[in-house]
Amino acid sequence: MAKILIAEDEHDIRELIEFTLNFAGHEVVKAKNGAEAVELAPKVMPDLIMMDVRMPKMTGYEACRAMKEIDALKNIPVVFLSAKGQDSEVDAGFDAGAYEYILKPFAPDYLTKRIKEILEQFGIAG
Numbered sequence: 001m002a003k004i005l006i007a008e009d010e011h012d013i014r015e016l017i018e019f020t021l022n023f024a025g026h027e028v029v030k031a032k033n034g035a036e037a038v039e040l041a042p043k044v045m046p047d048l049i050m051m052d053v054r055m056p057k058m059t060g061y062e063a064c065r066a067m068k069e070i071d072a073l074k075n076i077p078v079v080f081l082s083a084k085g086q087d088s089e090v091d092a093g094f095d096a097g098a099y100e101y102i103l104k105p106f107a108p109d110y111l112t113k114r115i116k117e118i119l120e121q122f123g124i125a126g
Helices: 011-023 034-044 060-068 087-096 108-121
Strands: 003-007 027-031 048-052 078-082 100-103
Touching: 003 011, 003 034, 011 027, 011 108, 027 034, 034 048, 034 060, 048 060, 048 108, 060 078, 060 087, 078 087, 078 108, 087 100, 100 108
Parallel strands: 003 027, 003 048, 048 078, 078 100
Antiparallel strands: none
């Protein structure tokens, strides 16, 4: 299965995502904010990165832009998870380099299914 880096500042949500992805057979690496995700990503080389949009120290958008400037990371799909569903927010996510934008709250089954589809699109066993 895939190695997935998740960046989420809310502990309970981070744990729920980790549990959901572990249950689906994925390896999960956790970051508490965007800055930590940017620091961890080149070290762990994940297959996929999932980030909240609103986080302390560095937003998901800022972290995504920073990662896309690193050659080793630029082709890794980034998925934003956010309660902010306005068109301007979603557009900002895609402008930052995201592959997908999933709205919170989400059903764990939906998250697992969507992650599997994205990994398959990138040729990664999911």
